[in-house]
Amino acid sequence: MSALPGGAYLVLDADTCAAAARRPADVARAAVDAGVRVLQVRAKRAPVRDLVALTVEVAQAVRGSGATLLVDDRVDVALVVRARGVEVDGVHVGQSDLDVADVRRLLGPDAVVGVSAATPAELARVDAGLVDYVGSGPVRGTPTKPDAGPPLGLDGLRAAVAATTLPVVAIGGLGVADAGAVRQTGAHGLAVVSAVCAAADPTRAAQDLVDAWGPTPAPVVGAVATGASR
Numbered sequence: 001m002s003a004l005p006g007g008a009y010l011v012l013d014a015d016t017c018a019a020a021a022r023r024p025a026d027v028a029r030a031a032v033d034a035g036v037r038v039l040q041v042r043a044k045r046a047p048v049r050d051l052v053a054l055t056v057e058v059a060q061a062v063r064g065s066g067a068t069l070l071v072d073d074r075v076d077v078a079l080v081v082r083a084r085g086v087e088v089d090g091v092h093v094g095q096s097d098l099d100v101a102d103v104r105r106l107l108g109p110d111a112v113v114g115v116s117a118a119t120p121a122e123l124a125r126v127d128a129g130l131v132d133y134v135g136s137g138p139v140r141g142t143p144t145k146p147d148a149g150p151p152l153g154l155d156g157l158r159a160a161v162a163a164t165t166l167p168v169v170a171i172g173g174l175g176v177a178d179a180g181a182v183r184q185t186g187a188h189g190l191a192v193v194s195a196v197c198a199a200a201d202p203t204r205a206a207q208d209l210v211d212a213w214g215p216t217p218a219p220v221v222g223a224v225a226t227g228a229s230r
């Protein structure tokens, strides 16, 4: 188990970056230079070996930044990247991906493991002893994930935060204008794709997101999320 830094969380979606004619590695470097502490590599249509190459590229681009780097869905990719001697911190899995118990077994006790959970039933099933954070969304409908569930809205997000002891990362249709309201729900972080990857100026957009969220306490390793770390 490892503490996830709070605040701005950038999901580097390969398709969104490609549509904006940008390399995810360049967006990643710009984001960490702007103060983003958590990155996730997501490439839903890429062959697995391309996802490995992409993750290595991003990891190398942000090397030395101290940012937490995760892979969407694919534990095998994280393991291969590690086996090549390149640092990757963990994986974010959804409800149809590998079970978090298996993810934890494969990646080890120090990995960061996140899981998607939004409904009361999904949140109740999350084992807080195996997972470091929950990703809850979509807060709003978003073209970036057409198969997402119904929008939670801020009230639904607040309910998700109240339903779990784990840090909650809000996601889906969010941008800089939402940072204050999302933080007020008690969410630990705010994850975006389009607001940075498709922005006219990703560096500026990342900086604005970091500033709008405001200061975050340093993560405490092994801390139980009681609200004190939010």
Ligand SMILES: Cc1ncc(COP(=O)(O)OP(=O)(O)O)c(N)n1
Pocket (backbone or CB within 6 Å): 009, 011, 040, 042, 044, 072, 073, 092, 093, 094, 095, 097, 114, 115, 116, 134, 135, 136, 137, 145, 169, 171, 191
């Ligand atoms: C931080 C964060 N939260 C939720 C998701 C969604 O993951 P998942 O449900 O597995 O859906 P896909 O992203 O795989 O389409 C996420 N990636 N990150």
Ligand SMILES: Cc1nc(C(=O)O)sc1CCOP(=O)(O)O
Pocket (backbone or CB within 6 Å): 011, 116, 135, 136, 137, 138, 139, 142, 143, 144, 145, 148, 149, 171, 172, 173, 174, 191, 192, 193, 194, 195
């Ligand atoms: C990757 C992802 N997961 C979601 C969920 O609801 O679990 S919504 C989403 C896409 C977020 O992209 P954008 O910031 O462009 O709306």
Ligand SMILES: [Mg+2]
Pocket (backbone or CB within 6 Å): 072, 073, 092, 093, 094, 095, 097
């Ligand atoms: Mg998934």
